[in-house]
Amino acid sequence: MQFSHEINYIFLDYDGTIIENAEEEFLRNYFSLLSKKLDSTFDETLRLVMSSVQDAVANQDRMNLFEKFGEAISARSGKSKEYWIDKFLEFYNTDFDQLRQITQPNKEFVNVVNKTNKSLIFASNPLFPRIATYxxxxxxxxxxEMFYYVAHMENSTYAKPNPLFFKEIIEKLKLHPAExxxxxxxxxxxxxxxxGIKFIHISEEExxxxIF
Structure with missing residues (x-):
């Protein structure tokens, strides 16, 4: 595989890449825990949170995604942004840890990642706040700490598949897409x-x- 420049920065997805779990599996367990925390039904929680996420992603204002989400869920629920921030941070500090049990790391890939001297950029869709992402x-x-940059709700304006998600990172870090x-x-x-960033599917192990 030939590249015009040496690859110095590796952007990594999470669900289905760093971990073997599909995103749907993680979200099913996530919303099961969150609905109990909010004393709400699974369907009500799923509908409120996902529609608010969609509102935040569709909002092209220059606010970060955390602020956009807070405004969206407040508008949809009639409860204050502060109420929701407190609820979510409490959840991420406690019950969220249970999701470690169902996480299945892609062991071979994780081993390679752990040994590399390349600069790593965590580029999972930034739909979780910093505390949950870490x-x-x-x-x-x-x-x-091994990542050169970690994308999360507080430092991202856009989400995938919007290419502006990637553009924002390379401009912020002053990177050349070819590297x-x-x-x-x-x-x-x-x-x-x-x-201008090359893509490799996780199934393309060779x-x-x-690259590593």
């Missing part, structure tokens, strides 16, 4: 190609081993 990294057997590669498992991740 915990998810730890659930997989990685250390948040970057994205490893993921979906067309959401492949949107990186629209800003290619990503060569």
């Amino acid at each position: 915990k998810r990294i730890q659930f997989a057997g990685l250390n948040p 970057c590669v994205m490893i993921g498992d979906s067309d959401f991740d492949k949107a990186c190609e629209k800003v 290619k990503w081993r060569e």
Whole structure:
């Protein structure tokens, strides 16, 4: 596999890449725990949170996704943004840890990631706040400190598959797209190609081993 520049920065997806769990499996367990925390039904919680996430992602204002989500869920529920921030942070500090039990790291991939001297960029869809994102990294057997940059709700304006998600990161870090590669498992991740970042599917083991 030939690249025009040396690859120095590796963008990594999470669900289906760093971990073997499909995103749907994680979300099913996530909403089961969250609905109990909120004393609400699974369906009500799923509907409120996912519609608020969709509102936040569709909002093209320059606010970060955490602020957009807070405004969206407040508008949809009639409860204050502060109420929801407190509820979610309490959840992420406590019950969220139970999700470690169902997390299945992609062991071979994680071993390679742990040994690399390349600069790593955590580029999972930034739909969790920093506290939850850091915990998810730890659930997989990685250390948040090993990443050159970790995308999360508080430092992201856009979400995948919007290519502006990738553009924002390379502009913020002053990277050249040709020295970057994205490893993921979906067309959401492949949107990186629209800003000049090469994409490797997690199933293409020979290619990503060569990059590392």
